[in-house]
Amino acid sequence: MAYTVLARKYRSQTFDEVVGQDPIAKTLKNAIKTGRVAHAYLFAGTRGVGKTTMARVLAKALNCLSVDAPTTDPCCKCDSCVAISAGEDIDVVEIDGASNRGIDEVRELRQNAIYRPARCRFKIYIIDEVHMLTVPAFNALLKTLEEPPSHVKFIFATTEPNKVIATIQSRCQRFDFSNISPASIAEQLRFILGQEKIEYEPDLVVPLARMANGSMRDGLSLLDRLISTGVQPLSCDLLEEYLGRPDSEKIHTLIGQIGDSKAAETLAATEDLIRSGLGEVQIADALIECMRDLMVIKSAGCDTDLLMLTEQQRKRAGELAEKFDTAALIYNITALEKLRWALRNSDTPRALLDASVLRFALSEHFLNIDELVARLQAGSGTTVKKKDLTAANSRSDAETQGRERTESHSARGQAADAESQPASPEPPAPSELSDIESIRSNWQRILEIIGARLGSGTAALLKGASPKRFEDGQLTLEFDASAQIQKQMCESNGRAEQIQSLLSEHSGSPIRIRFQVASQEQKQAQTPTERPDRDGFVARRTSTQRKNEIVSDPAVREVLLGLNATVTGIEEDPAD
């Protein structure tokens, strides 16, 4: 009742029939002849190149009942051969690896493997799409696969051998199925068309074979679609009408417009292509293919064998190639390849295609290097000098910019410190760090050094502290009672260690730092001179509202956030 598609109807039945895989067929035949058939095979290759077919042929060859031993020419008539072709033989178990991929299925397989075959010589497990087996499933198979019972053979087929774990691969004989050449596909297509008694134009077969892209099944699916249109004889126009093959004339027009840098016409040509029912990706593909042809013509001349074009197309392509140079073509192909990916990932890619095509048309054409050299030589020294000059200018520009950036950066630091400081203050003499009095009097400078070396954030934290004691190399810094958080921040993130090592470096002797928080009474006892920023604190306490206002200012918030800083005090410039 139902129609069987060509790919199934014409599945090859013997080694010799499998198209385009002669080396593998030969190897397997020799293995059978010499009795050196391995117990496990891995067939890898892209879609539709004959992996499953070869697996079935091999199974038939091993199990054919018409002869007593494995044969290179299975009879295809005996019960076993017929059943294997249909994929339902009792001894040849064809498993869909993708839907039976768990460890439970493999355990079941192992249990059944120990039983001898029912009627044939071997029990053969064909696991198709084996790359989808889970890792535990693969591992469960390892022992059986290494040393199976003598009556068991495994054949794995996969499109993605990289997903098959290495320990499996090393236990199998691996055969990589190559893509089938357009010529072989064309030959097979002709054969099938003859068998089906369908009339066709001779020119149809080669482009169809090229569209199949190395896969026999793709070719046959395409042919199926053509046949199902019911048109006889099959003609080349059908390819464009039903298989969505871009009209080469339209593609050439589009490329011509790009070459002439005509924006409006380019868009019109794109519109024309889309109207004819093409997908955006297909257009990109067609453009790539055509640009490739042009590139080949550019570099190898018009008569090269690398092109599969008719005379007329060749002529047209030659004309088009005049409009581009190689660099532009290479650029366009790269850009299109990138575009293709973006097109695939979009629901409504039309605008993107328009945009890219327009960019090609508008982009300045590349200058030929020869031309450039010639121009340089002709223009003699002056142009070169000028170029040097601009280069130097741009460098100095960059320097100024860089300086500006550092300046603006330090400006941000100053905002946090609320006080200006030189970029790199002189380090204090070791004597300045010898006793508590000198430390106190130099505290401002020490802070500057810390700010310069460890970042203004740290310095800002320490501003809330004052040196209290200096005994036996231990410096005690006291924080205001309200500055509990600053103290904790100083102790965290290794800041204390950084400050310690910095101070030790400057004083020449190791200095340890202790932080402490002042108790209320001590603070009251403190004199204003000991607390240089005391005014600020008072001001802050009296107007918390003002503080909130400032803190919520976006610029201040940015600074605080960027520097991991906290507001310790607020001083207002009286001039303001």
Added chain:
Amino acid sequence: MSLKDILCQDKPISLLQRAYAHDKSSHAYIFAGLEGVGKFKTAIEWAKLLLCEDPVAGKKESLHFTDSCGACGSCRLFDAGSHPDFNHVYKELREFTKDGKGKAPPVELPIDVIREFLIEKVATRPTVSERKVFVVSEAEKLNVSSQNCVLKVLEEPPEYCCIILLCTRLERLLPTTKSRCQTIRFGPIDLERITERLREMGTDLKKARYFARLSGGSLGLACQWAELELADAGLYALKRNLVGSIANSELPDALELAQQSLDDSKRLAAAWSNLDKSTSRADLNRRAQKTLIQMVISVLHDVMTLDVMPAEILFNFDQQEQVKKLANRLEAEQAAEKIADCYEMLRWIESGVNEKLIFEQLLLSLSVSDTMTPKQ
């Protein structure tokens, strides 16, 4: 409703009809095309025809055109939505799988659904008709394991089976899946026809035309927008606003505009969820954001083509002034670059990047280029 009532998809339907007439219909099809161009409808009607006990052969424009009779037991069962030999597979079915109870609706089409609702059911013979038809919706959401899972079934299903995958993005399917099926492309629907349809729904001519153009030929999408507009979601007003503010935007406003767009998209999604209860909220959010970005793209596309195309066919034909204003600041080539950026954003939306960041990035990039590189 039958095959001949489907609008604007004559080519794919004639392909199917020819195959049917020559008794060469394939066992596995991929219907590929934009969202909302009639793939599902065609699949349903095709299934009805395949299952019909007494198909009516006829002619349409000198071609064989067979259609379901609409009167036999099978057709009546089908119309009632209870045909035992018709199976619709979609991702929300996961709730009804063996261990899918109570799970949230999946983003991808999970392997459980494929196993239980496709592979297992393929094995049993049809009960009423001579065939069994499976329609898999949103096949582009089949993940890799699901796709591998159907490979064997797709290649050699039992003779009574016909499997149809509906797919908006052919590229998402593995090459090995595609090579097992016959692909039928569904082109975009004629814009005039969409406009007409929207007018029938009660949309103003201006709005109808805009939605039709924005949809790029997807009737379903245009209808959704029109429904939204009819439900007073203010989609069109939003578009006018957006175009206006992009045309006038300057760098300082960009962030504010981004926030506003984000709020708009949320409002849109909320309105949408009132209309479309079956889709998950996250999907609707994404759809609303995409709509906004598509509007931005449409403006940029207008800017790009302003000089080379007649003004009547612009997307934003009703706001030509604004488009011209923007075109004064953006060269065609810059607009082209921006469009590429916008597509990047669309991709981000799908990968779940924080929507606020997306809008900020988008609008900042638009306004920055305006101020930094004025047209000479």
